[in-house]
Amino acid sequence: MSPSRSTSTPSSTARAVQFVESFGGPETLELREVPVPSVGAGQIRVRVTAAGLNPMDWFMTSDPDAAARFGLSLPCGFGNDYAGVVDAVGDGALAADGSRFEVGDRVFGGAFSRSVADYVVVDAPGHIGRGGDVHRTPEGLEDRVAASLSIAGCTAAAALAVIDPGPSDTVLIGGAGGAVGVFAVQLARLAGARVIGTGSATTADALRTLGAEPTTYGDGLAERLRDLAPGGITAAMDLHSTDTINVARELGVPDSRMTTIAAVVDGVTPANGANAAPGAIEDIARLVAEGRMRVPIAATFPVDEVRSAVELQAGRHVHGKVVIDLPG
Known part of the structure; x- marks a missing residue:
């Protein structure tokens, strides 16, 4: 036609x-x-x-x-x-x-x-x-x-919907310096949560700019998190593989408060941008246009x-x- x-x-x-x-x-x-x-x-x-x-x-x-x-x-x-x-x-x-x-x-x-x-x-x-x-x-x-x-924003929105963070939460985001992490960190902060983001040492300043407290991934992460958050981690998302999920479980985070985007873990609900709530990407675009997200x-x-x-x-x-x- x-x-x-x-x-x-x-x-x-x-x-x-x-x-x-x-x-x-x-x-x-x-x-x-x-x-x-x-x-x-x-x-x-x-x-x-x-x-x-x-x-x-x-x-x-x-x-x-x-x-x-x-x-x-x-x-x-x-x-x-x-x-x-x-x-x-x-x-x-x-x-x-x-x-x-x-x-x-x-x-x-x-x-x-x-x-x-x-x-x-x-x-x-x-x-x-x-x-x-x-x-x-x-x-x-x-x-x-x-x-x-679109892709990163919808994926981050879907991930946030799984863990549903709020002001009483300390959220661990693995791979926070990546494309989805940029959105996930800021959306979690806008929801009032404290955010700890893992990444390489070179991402630390970028993560601070987004509102996350940075720490490096790899060996010793659980101990670093215990020092950073003595009150505990309450929710987690793994934006790279499964390492963050494994550490979050070690720290007592329930599977119901965790999500992945690039791996499947038994008991953990994965997030897919195709399942983002209607209007989620329009909300993100508006927040960016208003200067509330970058x-x-x-x-x-x-x-x-x-x-x-x-x-x-x-x-x-x-x-x-x-x-x-x-x-x-």
């Missing part, structure tokens, strides 16, 4: 970063000319201005087996988070509040394994899963930051340097988000 409202596109083709010959590391990514995607009923097309990278982007495309587990096949796009401007609106495409999207609206959201492209077509309002989703970008929120919200942008790259951007992000030593710019 043709869109009910649209802008004219400069040509019939646009740029998209894709895996063409094989899945694999950054060296397998190609910047290709592809047809401008058409928009159908209940969808919008977005002219992307920025695409934020996440660990899952390269994890699920790192080899053919990983890609198959996520239902991906060649040729395949890359990236999940985007921000930009509505370019075309299909019949019946509505925002989550029931209002109509209009050409020219600033928006952000997720487009499963296809966000690093000049154009994405997503369901409206949609879901963060395969069909993609879209949300209006609040005034005062720049596109590079908006393009860094999203550090570590580096930006033009789209033709996407391989370098992925190498930096996949190294997991960067403090903050890596963003691809896609100017019109």
Whole structure:
């Protein structure tokens, strides 16, 4: 079905970063000319201005087996988070509040394994899963930051919902310096909790800036936590593996007050961004726009340097988000 409202596109083709010959590391990514995607009923097309990278982007495309587990096949796009401007609106495409999207609206959201492209077509309002989703970008929120919200923000919101922290809690967040940790630390602090975050020694200042009390992970963590929190740890989330869960159990944290995002532990409820409560990402965007949360942008790259951007992000030593710019 043709869109009910649209802008004219400069040509019939646009740029998209894709895996063409094989899945694999950054060296397998190609910047290709592809047809401008058409928009159908209940969808919008977005002219992307920025695409934020996440660990899952390269994890699920790192080899053919990983890609198959996520239902991906060649040729395949890359990236999940985007921000930009509505370019075309299909019949019946509505925002989550029931209002109509209009050409020219600033928006952000997720487009499963296809966000690093000049154009994405997503369901409206949609879901963060395969069909993609879209949300209006609040005034005062720049596109590079908006393009860094969806995956990490939804995952952090889902994790916080599992442990439900409050002012009486001391929350341990393992891997607090990572993409999800940036949001999880601040959301827990906004809920009134004390937060202790683990990370490398180089993340300590960044964690303090976010409101966490830093400590290093690894051997001796339980003793360090007993010194930092003699009153005990009351809740924990492991944003990397299972080490934090093991230490939290040693310190007496009940399984019901723990969660993971990257591992499955018997008795512990895992968190998945796809299960974030309705409105969670809009709330996060509003908090960032109001200056009550911050999203550090570590580096930006033009789209033709996407391989370098992925190498930096996949190294997991960067403090903050890596963003691809896609100017019109």
